[in-house]
Amino acid sequence: MAVETADDLAVFFNTNDFGVAASKDRDNLLLESGFSLLAEDGSQILFSDGSSVNGIFDNDFVEVDAGGGVGFALQQPRFVCRTADVSTTVEGDSISINSVNYTIRIVQDDGTGVTTLVLEKQL
Amino acid sequence: MTHVRQQIRDQIVTNLTGLPTTGSNVFRSRIFPLEQTKLPALCIFTKSEATEFDTITLARSVNRVLDVAVEAYVIGILNYDNALDGIAVEVEEAIAADVTLNNLAKDAQVVAFEADYSGDGEQPVAVGRFTISVQYRTKENDVETAV
Numbered sequence: 001m002a003v004e005t006a007d008d009l010a011v012f013f014n015t016n017d018f019g020v021a022a023s024k025d026r027d028n029l030l031l032e033s034g035f036s037l038l039a040e041d042g043s044q045i046l047f048s049d050g051s052s053v054n055g056i057f058d059n060d061f062v063e064v065d066a067g068g069g070v071g072f073a074l075q076q077p078r079f080v081c082r083t084a085d086v087s088t089t090v091e092g093d094s095i096s097i098n099s100v101n102y103t104i105r106i107v108q109d110d111g112t113g114v115t116t117l118v119l120e121k122q123l
Numbered sequence: 124m125t126h127v128r129q130q131i132r133d134q135i136v137t138n139l140t141g142l143p144t145t146g147s148n149v150f151r152s153r154i155f156p157l158e159q160t161k162l163p164a165l166c167i168f169t170k171s172e173a174t175e176f177d178t179i180t181l182a183r184s185v186n187r188v189l190d191v192a193v194e195a196y197v198i199g200i201l202n203y204d205n206a207l208d209g210i211a212v213e214v215e216e217a218i219a220a221d222v223t224l225n226n227l228a229k230d231a232q233v234v235a236f237e238a239d240y241s242g243d244g245e246q247p248v249a250v251g252r253f254t255i256s257v258q259y260r261t262k263e264n265d266v267e268t269a270v
Contacts, residue, residue, distance in 0.1 A: 064156075066196075067239030067241075068196060068252065070196075071156040072156055072159075072198065073157060119245070120200065121246055
């Protein structure tokens with residue numbers, strides 16, 4: 001059981017600080033998980049209860065080593081948020097952050113109520 | 124003049140520059156990471172060479188077998204494995220089209236290929252590594268001229 005509740009964790013992902021709002025694909029995530037889509041405002045989609053998925057979006061450049069003599073200089077998108085907000089998210093779901101579409105490739109629940117989504121940028 | 128090994132490396136760079144997929148993204152002995160704007164790309168390294176004296180009288184002749192690594196770098200959401208094999212068609216046929224490397228070598232053969240993949244970045248990436256075995260000969264006291 002996590003030490004902090006989901007409400008306690010919300011402060012870490014406040015969009016007035018470092019958090020950003022992410023929208024989840026309405027077809028393969030929102031509807032399947034029982035939510036209904038009410039509104040979309042730029043990169044933000046609201047759930048039926050008026051809440052949105054807030055989290056910390058990191059997209060730093062890293063050197064990716066794929067076994068060659070040199071690496072790849074690529075960005076590494078990660079979205080960190082409350083597990084409660086993405087409890088039904090699975091690999092292959094889509095998410096939009098800052099108007100860029102990503103496919104969720106790995107859902108990393110760290111067991112403390114926080115989940116990191118490993119993202120793949122779509123064309 | 125330069126060492127024949129350098130001439131061979133330069134000739135391979137020349138022969139592999141302008142291929143349909145990788146175009147001018149051909150880098151010799153690159154050490155810095157490749158950014159996305161430079162992909163797909165080829166990197167060419169000469170990493171090892173075995174030498175053997177094959178005459179007795181001075182100055183002796185040296186038979187050399189140079190391993191040249193040609194690495195293909197690609198990025199893509201789908202079919203990155205196929206992209207590597209598409210590059211393989213172009214690289215292998217370009218090598219086969221000039222096995223003497225403009226008369227610097229006795230022979231050049233693609234003797235190995237291996238591929239690796241990673242999903243650590245924003246999109247999947249793949250590296251295909253060709254090993255090209257180049258046989259050439261020099262005199263021990265004149266390594267700037269192929270014999």
